[in-house]
Amino acid sequence: MKDLQPSNIRNIALCSPHGTGKTSLAESLLYRAKVTTRHGKVEEGTTALDFSPEEIHRKITVSLGVAPLEWRDTKVNLLDTPGYADFVGDLVAGLRVADAAAFCIKASAGIEAGSEMVWDRVEERGCPVICLVTQMEKEHAAFAKALDGATSRLGKRFVPLAFPIGEGEKFRGLVDLLSMKGYLFEKDGSAKEAPLPPEVEADAQKARGALVDAAAEADDALLEKFLGGGELSVEEVRRGVRSGFLNKSFVPALPVASYPMMGIDHVLDTFVWLLPSPVDCGPVTGVKPGTEEKVELPVQPHGHLAALIFKTSSETHAGDLSMIRVFAGTLVPGKEVWNASAQRAEKIGQLFHVSGKERKDAPNLIAGDVGAAVKLRESHTGQTLCEKNFPILLRPIPFPHHELEVAIFVKNKADEEKMGSGLHKLREEDPTLHVHVDSSLHQTLLQATGDLQVDVIVEKLQRRFGVHVELAKPRIPYRETIRRSVSKQGRHKKQTGGRGQFGDVHVRLEPLKSGSGFEFVDEIVGGSVPRNYIPAVEKGIIEAMHEGVLAGYPVVDVRAALYDGSYHTVDSSEMAFKIAGSMAFKEGAKEAGPILLEPIVEVEVRVPKDFVGSVTGDLSSKRGKILGMGEEGRYEVIRAHVPQAELYKYSTHLRSLTQGRASHRTKFSHYEEIPREFAEKVVTQAKAEKEAMASA
Ligand SMILES: Nc1nc2c(ncn2[C@@H]2O[C@H](COP(=O)(O)OP(=O)(O)O)[C@@H](O)[C@H]2O)c(=O)[nH]1
Ligand SMILES: [Mg+2]
Structure with missing residues (x-):
């Protein structure tokens, strides 16, 4: 565009759950503005904005798309966001750089699963919002009902700017409620002025009343005139509507159908006069x-x-x-x-x-x-x-916290490096993705927002980096500890050819409070174990604690007191005392009432109030303990302690439980003893894994 100025720019993020018709709408707007010469279809994989192979075959938007168009000497930058919660990172990024949001509602469905999640992000962003009621030509389209539903569900007033003439297959035009003029659609996206059909007159008058009310409320001068019985001019109503829109006191709405190019000009014209330019957004x-x-x-x-x-x-x-x-x-x-x-x-x-x-x-x-x-x-x-x-x-982009963790590994060892560099690159493109190599679990963990996102990552690794990866459940970092005090002797004696090996220690093992870790106490008096060998005894015990006696998990919360022993002036060595220490621990632990501990995480679930019962019930069935609840706007926040082992793919589960309307976050809390019936399973599985490793 010649002589582009900030005042001639509009940045708008299209936001709504997937399948509402954002990408198709962008396609129609681009086609109408002659940016493209062909009217692409999501179904056919021919749109300007869903172009990656991952998007085309799934027929969904995975990644934020940008497309500028020019309309009436204004540059409109469309930011087409993904609607799936899995890709919320790109929604948040798109909103961060937009000056307004177009919240889309499918005319036949109204507020759907996923609408609230998107709406919450839009509200967090705090920009003005216009509503586009999409797919108006489809069966069961109901414009007023969709807006009433939005008003009651989202707690914000949705007010029509235009009223449809006909709905579903009868959708053929609209009434501009500012001018009260009727328009009938032409095939190319434009519309021709036409008299109001009598059957819509009453509804349109009522809708205009609501719009004028909303406009007057947004502007003190207009309100005074209005309350004094004065008639507001078209320009005055327009001014009031714009103030109300910019102040976020209500959400103006338009009907549109992208496929048949109906209402397209109206959307573009409205973008130009209604949306704030970057200058309007202030310094x-x-x-x-x-x-x-x-x-x-x-x-x-x-x-x-x-x-x-x-x-x-x-x-x-x-x-x-x-x-x-x-x-x-x-x-x-x-x-x-x-x-x-x-x-x-x-x-x-x-x-x-x-x-x-x-x-x-x-x-x-x-x-x-x-x-x-x-x-x-x-x-x-x-x-x-x-x-x-x-x-x-x-202000940075408020990327969300990850909700899902899976282990990722290569089938072919030789691909390990390629996977590493591929993940590094994908992480650069998607900041909601985290990669974490857990050396104690011997796993690479992928932390992400949802299953679908992980699917796409697996596919991209294959297509772009030629790496075939597999996914697995992350291993659980179990621990072992003891319940009783035990005193045990560890005696290592070997006589081979020349110099022998001799180390002899008496160690008392005692359970410690949860979270204390390990303590070593030197209680030797009179030199029964020479000073210079004592660190070796401690080392031997620490090494033995890396692999517990029950299932090979690290042992924690133990005090080991070295209280006696004996040595040999020639045959004793650090190595011999280390082995003796390790023997004392291993033998002692077996008799000290060893138990398995599992990690417990603190879960915070944010859920609409209607779902509180099913979420708490479900958490209890996962061996969770509810810690408390608190109100946060339309949501209830439930806090609970739940064993980590029960939370694999909890985000996916939670979505299906709440129609995608809840979110959660977790953080490690503490370790607790595993109930016996679960402990047996863990032991059996650890043995099987060990055998499999030995035979590989
Ligand atoms: N009949 C009809 N179908 C539409 C229209 N807009 C979108 N669709 C269909 O709705 C589905 C979702 O559209 P898409 O643009 O990908 O939605 P998005 O996920 O919000 O970007 C696709 O199957 C489209 O073919 C429309 O105006 N009319
Ligand atoms: Mg899309």
């Missing part, structure tokens, strides 16, 4: 790095730079890109900038305007715009770029 705020000192920058191209990297993408056709929103100043290719998050300089290479998988060279990126740079070397998603002599740190 950019951040902090001075390393401090809490607030820094403000004006939204203008000729000023200091403030830009946020919101995504790193490596789809092969476009190359490796860092997607960037410029908030202030101008980003110019070839210039050095300052990464305030990493405290490093970074050279900006070529810049691009990105549209789905396509990219076009950009001479620069100005304040308010969204684009991409050739992948930056030193900078990652969530970091701020600015000028070294005017450092500013923008």
Whole structure:
């Protein structure tokens, strides 16, 4: 666009559960604005925004897509977000760099499973929201019902800006409630003015009443006029609607059907007049790095730079890109900038305007715009770029906490390194993914948001890095301890050819309080074990504790007191005393009432109130103990202690239990004795694993 200014830009994130029609809507908007020459279909894998193989065959959006269009001298940057909770990281990233959200509701379904999760993210972002009621031409479409449902379920007033003429297969036009003019749709996405059909007049009048009320309430001057009985002009109502929208006092809504291109012009026109430009959002705020000192920058191209990297993408056709929103100043290719998050300089290479998988060279990126740079070397998603002599740190992207953990391994040992580097790259592209090599469990653990996300990762490892990986349940870090005090002698004596080996110790093992770990006490008096051998005894005991006597798990919470022993002036050695210490422990532990301990985690489940009963019931059936509950808005937060072994894939389970409306987080709490019936299973399994390892 010639002479692009921040005031001519609109950044809008399309947000809703999957299947609502966001990607299809973006496709129709792009087609109508002549960005594309063909009207693609999700079903056919031909849309501009769902282009990766993982998206095409699943027919879902997996990754945040960006596509700009121009409409009435305005540049609209569409940010198409994924609707599955598994990919919420990209939803949050898209919202962070948008100035408004379009919350979509499927006309035939209303508020669905997953709507609340998305709505909560939108509310957390705190930007103005417009509602698009999609797929209006489909059977059972019910515009007013969908909005009433949203109002009562989400606790925010949804108010129509336009009222549909006909619904389902009769959907053919709309009434613009500002002007009260009727329009009938043309095939290309436009609409022609037409008289109001008598059957919609009453509904449209009622809807207009609600809109005028909402508009008047948002503007004191209008309210005064309105209450004084004055008639508000179209422009006055428009002004009130915009104030109410920007103040988030209500959510204006429009009907649309993307496939048949119905209501498309109305959506685009509304984006242009209603949505805030970056300038309307006010100065950019951040902090001075390393401090809490607030820094403000004006939204203008000729000023200091403030830009946020919101995504790193490596789809092969476009190359490796860092997607960037410029908030202030101008980003110019070839210039050095300052990464305030990493405290490093970074050279900006070529810049691009990105549209789905396509990219076009950009001479620069100005304040308010969204684009991409050739992948930056030193900078990652969530970091701020600015000028070294005017450092500013923008608010980071609030990526969610992971909810799922699985073990990942390669079938073929030779692929181990490839898996490592593949995961490293995928982690760079998806900050909600964490990789953790657990050396004590001998497993690589993948921490993610959901099963589907993990599926996609497995597929990408195969397609892009040629690594075939498998998944498994993570091993549980069980522990062993003792319940009784026992005194035991460990005596190591060997006479071979020349010099022999001799070490003899008496050790008392005592149980300690949970969480105390290990204590060694030297109670030797009179030199029955010479000083210089005592550390070797301790070492021998510690080594023996690595593998407990029950199932080979590390032993904890034990005190070992060395209280007697004997030695030989020639044959004793550190090694001999180490072995003696280890023998004393192993023999002693068997008689000290050994037990198995399992990790207990503290779980916090955030759940809509209607589901509290089923979630607490389920936690109890998982051997959980409810610790307490507290209210948080529309949600109840349940805290419980649950054995880690019972929580494998809990996020998936919780979603099906609550129609995707709950979330949870966990943190390690403590170890507890395993009930006998479970302990036996753990012992049997440990033995089987040991045998399998020995025979491999
Ligand atoms: N009939 C009809 N189907 C639609 C329309 N928009 C989307 N769909 C279908 O709804 C499904 C989900 O669409 P998609 O755009 O991928 O939704 P998203 O997950 O919100 O991006 C796909 O099967 C589309 O074919 C529409 O306007 N009319
Ligand atoms: Mg989509």
